[in-house]
Amino acid sequence: MTDLTDALAVLRERFGHTAFRPGQAAAIAAVLEGRDAAVLLPTGAGKSSCYQVPAVVAAHRGAGTTVVVSPLIALMNDQVDGLRARGIAAAALHSQKDDGEQRSTIGALVQGELVLLYVSPERAVQDGFKRLLGRARIAMLAIDEAHCVSQWGHDFRPEYMRLHELRDTVRAPVIALTATATPRVMAEIAGGLALRDPVTVRGDFRRPNLSFEVQHHRGDASRIEATIEALARAGLRQRTGWGRGIVYCSTRKKTEAVARALKAAGFAVGHYHAGRTGLVRARAQAAFALGRTRVLVATSAFGMGIDYPDVRVIVHFQAPGSLEAYYQEAGRAGRDGEPGHCLMLFGAADMMTQRRLHDGADGHRSEEALLALERYANATICRQQILCTHFTGTDDHPACSRCDACIDPEAVRGAGSARRDRPHVGFGEDGDLRGDEGSDGRPRGSALGAAVQQVILDAVAAAPRRVGRVNLARALRGSHAKAVVTQGLERLPHYATLAEVSEAQILATIDQLIRERRLVRRGRKYPTVGLPDPPRSRSREPGPSVARPRQRSSSVTLELDSYRKRMARQLKWKAYMVLQRGVIAAIDQQRPMSREALARIPGLGPAKIARFGDDILAVVRRRSPPSRSTDRG
Numbered sequence: 001m002t003d004l005t006d007a008l009a010v011l012r013e014r015f016g017h018t019a020f021r022p023g024q025a026a027a028i029a030a031v032l033e034g035r036d037a038a039v040l041l042p043t044g045a046g047k048s049s050c051y052q053v054p055a056v057v058a059a060h061r062g063a064g065t066t067v068v069v070s071p072l073i074a075l076m077n078d079q080v081d082g083l084r085a086r087g088i089a090a091a092a093l094h095s096q097k098d099d100g101e102q103r104s105t106i107g108a109l110v111q112g113e114l115v116l117l118y119v120s121p122e123r124a125v126q127d128g129f130k131r132l133l134g135r136a137r138i139a140m141l142a143i144d145e146a147h148c149v150s151q152w153g154h155d156f157r158p159e160y161m162r163l164h165e166l167r168d169t170v171r172a173p174v175i176a177l178t179a180t181a182t183p184r185v186m187a188e189i190a191g192g193l194a195l196r197d198p199v200t201v202r203g204d205f206r207r208p209n210l211s212f213e214v215q216h217h218r219g220d221a222s223r224i225e226a227t228i229e230a231l232a233r234a235g236l237r238q239r240t241g242w243g244r245g246i247v248y249c250s251t252r253k254k255t256e257a258v259a260r261a262l263k264a265a266g267f268a269v270g271h272y273h274a275g276r277t278g279l280v281r282a283r284a285q286a287a288f289a290l291g292r293t294r295v296l297v298a299t300s301a302f303g304m305g306i307d308y309p310d311v312r313v314i315v316h317f318q319a320p321g322s323l324e325a326y327y328q329e330a331g332r333a334g335r336d337g338e339p340g341h342c343l344m345l346f347g348a349a350d351m352m353t354q355r356r357l358h359d360g361a362d363g364h365r366s367e368e369a370l371l372a373l374e375r376y377a378n379a380t381i382c383r384q385q386i387l388c389t390h391f392t393g394t395d396d397h398p399a400c401s402r403c404d405a406c407i408d409p410e411a412v413r414g415a416g417s418a419r420r421d422r423p424h425v426g427f428g429e430d431g432d433l434r435g436d437e438g439s440d441g442r443p444r445g446s447a448l449g450a451a452v453q454q455v456i457l458d459a460v461a462a463a464p465r466r467v468g469r470v471n472l473a474r475a476l477r478g479s480h481a482k483a484v485v486t487q488g489l490e491r492l493p494h495y496a497t498l499a500e501v502s503e504a505q506i507l508a509t510i511d512q513l514i515r516e517r518r519l520v521r522r523g524r525k526y527p528t529v530g531l532p533d534p535p536r537s538r539s540r541e542p543g544p545s546v547a548r549p550r551q552r553s554s555s556v557t558l559e560l561d562s563y564r565k566r567m568a569r570q571l572k573w574k575a576y577m578v579l580q581r582g583v584i585a586a587i588d589q590q591r592p593m594s595r596e597a598l599a600r601i602p603g604l605g606p607a608k609i610a611r612f613g614d615d616i617l618a619v620v621r622r623r624s625p626p627s628r629s630t631d632r633g
């Protein structure tokens, strides 16, 4: 066993943590011994420490720099800033660094002044970079988001398949890290990155102090009742006392309605969603932190990096979109090791809501995620076992003896058969969610800006024939309505592109385009819309757009879509909070090549550009023709 005294000292003195978290010590010991490691830990478990801590130890020992390959420029920059703030010499090399910065980083690396060097995968596989590594002293290679090597995964990055080439130049241990690790992906990571007899560190996904429960409900009234009961059981009816509870809802409107109902029932309750102003959100969070409100009703927007140790109960008023999301949110209960209760209220309407909120572009994956969630809700065996098996791919987890299926299997099975007899709820219950404000918080029914207009015009241009305005709006929102399907509108490249915008807003925008004569309306009873003559003269936004073949537009859109989902997972946001689909469509249209051009994209503010701009530009450059590509890696 390697002596971890140095590592523990670094963890305490440089990072301010008192002890290793599960898995960290094993991973750190492996690389300090010079062995390869494959680290599978749940999100938030502290994967970065697994390479940052040994990097500092190795640098102290004169072993050189740790090179970290990371696919997200925004996160690289965050990490470098964080490390520098702790007095650790770190830098990043990627396409968005100017020449001067790159030169000084390279100089520092060669001089052995860097503890950590972050690098994009594109840069990492360039010959020039490999030569550079040959001139430097390298202690270790860390491959973050290692599942990007998997061709089966949603985050596949071709450069990851070539990262093993670095081993030809660098004789140093490799540590690969991920939170996604079915056996197939784990095998691909070990093979694709050419790990040599790696120490595998598999986090414990079990939470022995949590009791999981699923209840099946149809309408809101019985859900409110069940929520009140769960909160009361956790002792949260009293306005003061120990512990707190979180109630997660899928939509803002529902969040507000549930908060009202709980308030009326006498709870000290606040609510939180991304549609509220920053100030109001901060207040809601502070009141909850200080215990003035003991219950917080929130969308998944709540929770970014926030850990309260004494959350006693987490109710999902509506089922979330995946077990990943569920585990992350429910896992906020019982962080202090004391008992926590995780109750999911499930109904067929929740699946509808999720389909509506989910991405059309990645329908297959979201559908798989929903199926896994549905299986969990309908299961009659230990719920912890299901969760652990889902995340680790192994099925040797003991039953928890705390969940509803362990405690009262008869009742759980009974609920299952009663449920199957019931007709599906369908759109009825979901209907009341349909009128939600758009994700941008605009009131419903007002016309939207250039990006959305462009999506509508493109969709009309791509439609096989003239299309009814309501059907068009529904297709753009990703509806599976019969008319949408029979008219083949599901195959439109823009299908579901505007899922986060309300139908009323899309209709208002179509009407505005008609008023502006950019669309022409025909027929009275069943009006259809088409482009004005000449039929294919498409109106364009002024700006740096460049004519290009149509099929390429999808690759930028697809990659940005996958990017926003990855960022959303990392930041624990909703995907649309990273980038709205209309914004992605506009980026694809205009192909901005500079920050200035990005600033002209409607819906991309300075904060978004500061945070995500570099990544967006990298995607656009990577996906644009070589003659225009200026990416150096």
Ligand code: ADP
Pocket (backbone or CB within 6 Å): 011, 017, 018, 019, 020, 021, 024, 041, 042, 043, 044, 045, 046, 047, 048, 049
């Ligand atoms: P992951 O990459 O696994 O999602 P991070 O590396 O971002 O997780 O770490 C999540 C959080 O856990 C960070 O706030 C980090 O400071 C904290 N953390 C990491 N290691 C420890 C530790 N040993 N003790 C306490 N907190 C830790």
